[in-house]
Amino acid sequence: MSSIAAQAASINFADVEWEKKYSSWRAYGQSKLADLLMGLHLARVSQERGWRLLSTIAHPGYTKTNLQSAGAAALGSGRTTMMMRIMDLDVLPSMDAVQGAGPELMAATDPAARNGAFYGPKSRTGMTGEAAEVPVYRSAKGPTLAASVWALAAATTGVDLPRV
Known part of the structure; x- marks a missing residue:
């Protein structure tokens, strides 16, 4: 489960x-x-290993949930609280929770879902729209980025995929 927030993000390996x-x-x-x-x-x-395992990824776009209202209090910073209040003004295109669940449900249950596919709202902004397969964010591209993040998680947790 990803988020539209991943679009402008990077991994701070340092x-x-x-x-x-x-x-x-x-x-x-x-x-x-x-x-x-x-x-x-x-x-x-x-x-690569010929496993019968389907890994799909999804993001809900900009879905109005209690993250916008409860998140500011939980995160605590004044800047975050101000951003959450701006988001609550309904100036950005948004969807309700039922619509926002569409991409996740498509990724998890659609018989046509593809291994490695990314699902989200189909619109120019990716914030709203019908659930569909969407392009992977540029921030997630790179020949070794995904493997590096996996290796970091495996080293941190002591858990990795079987070497079968």
Whole structure:
């Protein structure tokens, strides 16, 4: 499960835990980019090893949920709170939670879902629209980025894919 926040994100390998200079928005974006990269890596490994495993990734676009209202309080910073208030003004195109669930449901249940495919709202902005397969964000492209994020997660957790 990714997010539109992954589109402008990057992986801060120098301080992946955000111990030096924490930014809630950048950390959230990084986590959602990592989710996308992990799904892409799992799809590639699954295909290479001939596993009957389907790894799909989705994002809900800009879906109005309690993340916008409860998130500001949970994240706590004044800048974050201001951003959440702006988002609550309904100046951005948005969808309700039922519409926003469409891409996730498509990725998880559509018999035509493809390994390594990315699903989200089909529109120019990617914020709203019918669920569809959408292009992977430029931020997730790179010959070794997904494998590097996977390797970091495996080293951090001590858990990796079987070497079968």
